[in-house]
Amino acid sequence: MACGFRVFFPENHGAMLGATRRATDLIPAANAIGYSPEVCSYLTSDVGAFLKNETPMAKMPGYTFPKPDVLVYNTNQCRDVQEWMAFYQRRFGVPMLGVNTPSGLHEVTDVHVDAASRQIEAMVEPLAAITGRKLDYDRFKETVRLSRALSEKWKTVLETGAAVPTPINFFDSTIHMGPAVVLRGDTRAIEYYDLLLAELHDCIARGVGSVAEENTRLYWEGMPIWGKLREHSEFLAKQRTSVVASTYCNSWIFDAFDPEDPFRSMGRAYTEIFIARSEEWKQAYLERMIAEYKVDGILYHDAKTCPSNSNNRYGLPERLQEKTGIPYIVISGDLNDLRCYSEEQTKTNMEAFIEQLAES
Amino acid sequence: MTLYCGVDVGAAATKVVLIDAAGELRAHGVERTGPDTARVAAETRDAVLAASDLARHAIARTCATGFGRNEVAFAEVTRTEISCHSRGCLHHFPGPMTIVDIGGQDNKIIKLDERGKRVGFKLNRKCAAGTGAFLEEIAAILDVELGEMDRLAGEATDVVRLGSFCTVFAKTEILTNFRRGDRVADIVAGAFESVVRRIVEMDPLAGNVVLTGGVVGHNPYIVGIFERVLSRSVQVPPQPQFTGALGAALVARESA
Numbered sequence: 001m002a003c004g005f006r007v008f009f010p011e012n013h014g015a016m017l018g019a020t021r022r023a024t025d026l027i028p029a030a031n032a033i034g035y036s037p038e039v040c041s042y043l044t045s046d047v048g049a050f051l052k053n054e055t056p057m058a059k060m061p062g063y064t065f066p067k068p069d070v071l072v073y074n075t076n077q078c079r080d081v082q083e084w085m086a087f088y089q090r091r092f093g094v095p096m097l098g099v100n101t102p103s104g105l106h107e108v109t110d111v112h113v114d115a116a117s118r119q120i121e122a123m124v125e126p127l128a129a130i131t132g133r134k135l136d137y138d139r140f141k142e143t144v145r146l147s148r149a150l151s152e153k154w155k156t157v158l159e160t161g162a163a164v165p166t167p168i169n170f171f172d173s174t175i176h177m178g179p180a181v182v183l184r185g186d187t188r189a190i191e192y193y194d195l196l197l198a199e200l201h202d203c204i205a206r207g208v209g210s211v212a213e214e215n216t217r218l219y220w221e222g223m224p225i226w227g228k229l230r231e232h233s234e235f236l237a238k239q240r241t242s243v244v245a246s247t248y249c250n251s252w253i254f255d256a257f258d259p260e261d262p263f264r265s266m267g268r269a270y271t272e273i274f275i276a277r278s279e280e281w282k283q284a285y286l287e288r289m290i291a292e293y294k295v296d297g298i299l300y301h302d303a304k305t306c307p308s309n310s311n312n313r314y315g316l317p318e319r320l321q322e323k324t325g326i327p328y329i330v331i332s333g334d335l336n337d338l339r340c341y342s343e344e345q346t347k348t349n350m351e352a353f354i355e356q357l358a359e360s
Numbered sequence: 361m362t363l364y365c366g367v368d369v370g371a372a373a374t375k376v377v378l379i380d381a382a383g384e385l386r387a388h389g390v391e392r393t394g395p396d397t398a399r400v401a402a403e404t405r406d407a408v409l410a411a412s413d414l415a416r417h418a419i420a421r422t423c424a425t426g427f428g429r430n431e432v433a434f435a436e437v438t439r440t441e442i443s444c445h446s447r448g449c450l451h452h453f454p455g456p457m458t459i460v461d462i463g464g465q466d467n468k469i470i471k472l473d474e475r476g477k478r479v480g481f482k483l484n485r486k487c488a489a490g491t492g493a494f495l496e497e498i499a500a501i502l503d504v505e506l507g508e509m510d511r512l513a514g515e516a517t518d519v520v521r522l523g524s525f526c527t528v529f530a531k532t533e534i535l536t537n538f539r540r541g542d543r544v545a546d547i548v549a550g551a552f553e554s555v556v557r558r559i560v561e562m563d564p565l566a567g568n569v570v571l572t573g574g575v576v577g578h579n580p581y582i583v584g585i586f587e588r589v590l591s592r593s594v595q596v597p598p599q600p601q602f603t604g605a606l607g608a609a610l611v612a613r614e615s616a
Contacts, residue, residue, distance in 0.1 A: 321480070332485050344427050345466065349483055352442035356478045 002140035002185075003127045008066045010084060012182055013057070014042025017049055018226025018336035020056045027337055035087075040080035041305040041336035047087055068094050070130050072123070076101040076116075076270045078308040095130065097123045101271050106278040108271050117267025141259040143185035144266065148257035153193040154180040155253045160200040161244045162293050165209025167200045170220045170243035171233035172210060180252040211242045216357050219289055220246040222301030223309045223335040228343075235347055239354045245293040247274050247286075248309070279314050283323075286316075290326050296357050298328040299350070304340035327360075329353040361386075363418045364616070366608030367401050367435060368444065369393060369428030372464025372492060373574055376404045377605035378414060379613060383451070387412035388602050397428035405434070423612035425604050427465075439611050441604050442470055442481050448607030449570050450476045452597040457568045460559055460586075461603070462575035464492040469563045482562055488527045490558025492575045498551040501531050502544050509548050510579040516549035518542075530554065549581075556585045569594040577601035 017023040023041060026048030031037050033051070035044050049055050050065075057063050071085040071094060082098055089096040099119040102112045124135050157176065161168055168176070176196060179189035203209075218236075220243045225232065236243065251273060258265035274285060289295065298320070300312040307313065317328040331349050334340035361380055368375040370393060378387040389408035391400055401424070409416055424435035425444040432438075439447075445461050445468065455477075459470040467490050470481040488494045499506045520542050524530045530551075537547055555575070559565075569590060576582055577600045586594050597603055 327480055330482070345483060348427065348440050348442070352440035352481060355440055355443045356481070359477055 002137075002143045003124075003135055004131050004133055005069070005127070006066075008068075009182060010046045011042055011081075012178075013049070013055065014040075014046045014336060015226055016056055017045040018042075019229060021227040021338070022049070022054065022056065023227065023336035024338045026052060026054065027339075037305070037337065037339070039305060040078065040084070041334055043080050043084040043087075044305075045336045046084070050088075050091075068092060070094055070127065071096040073098040074101060074270055075099065076103070076273060076276050078275075078306070095126065097126055099123075099270070101276060103276040104278055105271070105276060106281050108268065112271050113264060113268045115267075116271045117264045120266055120270075121263045141262055144257050144262040145259035146187060146190070147184040147254065148259065150180060150184055150186075150189050150193070151252065151254045151257060153190055153197070155250075155255075157193055157196055157200065158245065158249055158253070160197070160204060163204045164217075164294060165207070165211065165214035166217070166242045166244040167203035167208065167210055169210040169233070170224070170246045170249065171229050173246065173249040174224050174226075174229060177249050177252055209242065211237045211240060213240050214242045216241040216354055217244045217294055217296050218242070219244065219286070219293065219295045219298045220248065220301065221286065221298055221311055223248060223303045223306050225301065225303075225333045225338075225341060225346075226336055227338050228333075228341070228346075231343070232350075235350065236354075239351065241354055243299070244295065245289055247289075247311075250289075251275070275308055279316055282311060283316055283320055286320055287324060290324055295326060297353060298326060299353070300328060300330045302330050302332050304332070304334040305337055306335055309335075327353070327356060361414075361418055362420045363414060364609045364613040365405060365419045365422040366444070366605040366610070366612060367405060367422060367424045367426075367429075367432050368441065368602075368605035368608055369397050369401055369424065369426040369432060370441075370463055370574070370604070371427055371466070373601070374400050374404045374426075374428070375602050375605040376401075376408045377602050377609045378408060378412070378419070379606070379609045381613070383610060383613065385606070387414060388599070388605065390601065393428065397431040398433060401428065401432045402434060421612040421616045423608040423615070425608040425611075437612060437615050439608060442468060442478070444604045444607030444611060445572055446470055446472055446476075446478050446607065447610050448603035448605075449572065449597060451606060451610060453568070453570055453595055457570050457595075458563070458565050459570050459572060460565065462491065462555065462559070462571070462573040462582075464496075464574060467491055467559055467562075467573070469559070469565070484558070484562065487525070489525050490555050490562075492573075494527050494530070494555060494558075495551060495575065495579075497527050497531060498534070498548070501534055502547060504544065504548070507578065509551075510581045512545045512548040513552050513579070513581040515545040516543070518546045518549075519553055520547045520550035522547075522550045522554040525558075552579065552582050552585055556582065556589055560589055565590060571596050572600045572603040574601040 023045035027044040029048035029051040030044035073081045073085045101116045179192045183189035254269040256269035302310045312330045363378045366377040374393045375390045391404045422435040423437045424432035429438040455472040456474045461468045522530045
């Protein structure tokens with residue numbers, strides 16, 4: 001934004017394809033040209049949509065495909081984003097720039113922050129060459145300041161989930177997080193959360209919960225199953241169960257943004273995120289969440305095509321239950337590819353878990 | 361006499377158990393589930409009543425469990441099969457225990473503490489490995505009746521190891537076994553070994569292990585494999601295929 005670019009995030013298009021349940025029809029087109037069913041289904045959904053020229057965005061007045069001038073990626077979530085941008089690079093023959101951040105970190109040191117922030121800084125010159133304009137440093141600082149303000153606002157929204165009953169649950173938050181994801185640095189996003197916060201505080205004051213007669217509180221660890229948001233929301237509500245917090249929605253909280261040190265603070269913010277941390281750090285983080293949000297149990301989503309966001313694969317649930325006594329379940333599924341999802345098995349898993357918690 | 365009815369609508373079979381007010385088993389029966397779960401559940405209950413000369417109006421309450429639990433219109437209460445298998449096992453054995461249920465389409469590992477309270481459970485991944493469906497596939501490629509598998513395994517002189525996670529890959533392994541001249545009985549024994557290996561991979565199976573489900577009920581051979589792999593004896597309730605339905609009947613009685 002500070003460089004004068006209009007920014008499009010294909011991850012959001014991926015989520016949109018999942019939530020509209022189009023993804024499973026589009027993914028095979030990407031599979032057919034060599035993108036495995038085992039790689040990120042955001043990637044394969046989006047590439048499939050491109051190949052088949054289908055998108056829910058077509059309903060937007062005046063929509064045209066946003067042909068890029070440059071492709072920019074950051075591997076702090078996973079390396080698949082690099083391959084994703086590389087697909088479009090080959091298609092459009094435009095430059096691709098990227099930040100390859102360190103991962104698996106227990107402590108984030110200056111060395112790690114240097115590694116990320118210098119790569120971000122190194123993008124300025126080639127980006128300026130593309131726009132033909134130098135970076136407006138004041139606008140850059142202002143963008144980081146607004147991004148920080150937005151992050152703080154989003155954090156405050158999510159923290160209302162600690163109230164009993166919770167006024168906002170995970171399924172609400174996966175929708176409300178939109179502005180925090182795509183409008184960082186834009187004042188309209190801050191205004192959106194001011195409105196939302198007023199409503200949430202009113203709900204807390206009146207004791208109104210997101211789920212009627214809440215009696216069980218869960219934490220959702222991992223990606224949403226985008227095509228099943230409504231089903232899961234309604235199914236759990238029927239069981240009087242709120243999903244009060246999630247790592248996923250917390251991922252758009254960036255405490256490190258500092259307008260006085262924009263490059264370095266961006267480097268830090270994008271390196272210290274949950275997904276880039278060690279198992280020990282993740283466990284300590286989840287322990288804090290359990291206590292803060294008064295959680296009865298943890299639901300881990302093992303997403304077939306998203307190993308980076310599936311935190312059940314190295315024994316963390318077992319260790320965390322051993323330490324805290326908070327039970328867990330793992331549901332198998334995927335963020336977008338519903339071929340990897342069993343409705344019956346998932347609901348039985350959830351229901352049996354809630355029965356177990358009710359017995360305790 | 362007041363009766364309590366448990367209906368376990370599993371993916372492969374629908375089981376019905378009737379108990380009396382003292383919790384004693386009065387009658388039971390099983391039918392293939394098929395596509396019309398609601399009808400099969402009602403017919404299985406009626407067949408059990410008719411065979412035991414009991415009247416439908418004697419049933420005070422019914423609890424349904426299993427994947428088709430929500431289709432059983434005559435059930436006043438439903439519980440997941442995880443809860444009902446736990447309850448059924450506790451009827452026979454005291455806690456703590458680790459329950460291994462091997463069903464037609466899935467398997468479960470359920471842990472109960474010394475008070476019988478559930479402390480955790482795991483279901484298999486969305487995969488036929490380690491389930492009755494795997495054995496059905498193997499029986500088909502071997503061209504033997506499912507009901508013959510246990511007897512054949514007992515005649516094995518060697519165990520052919522099937523290494524694949526995948527049921528389809530295991531079937532192609534078997535084609536190789538045929539070419540090599542392996543005996544059908546030895547391949548069947550290998551198929552049972554494969555089921556046990558897939559389950560042992562799910563959990564350490566600590567403490568007192570109780571085996572339930574139709575696969576164990578129809579194939580006692582598998583019990584010996586568990587005991588050999590775990591290096592200790594395991595427990596099997598009477599009529600292990602009906603443990604979930606018994607648990608449901610007990611839930612019906614306790615929630616009345």
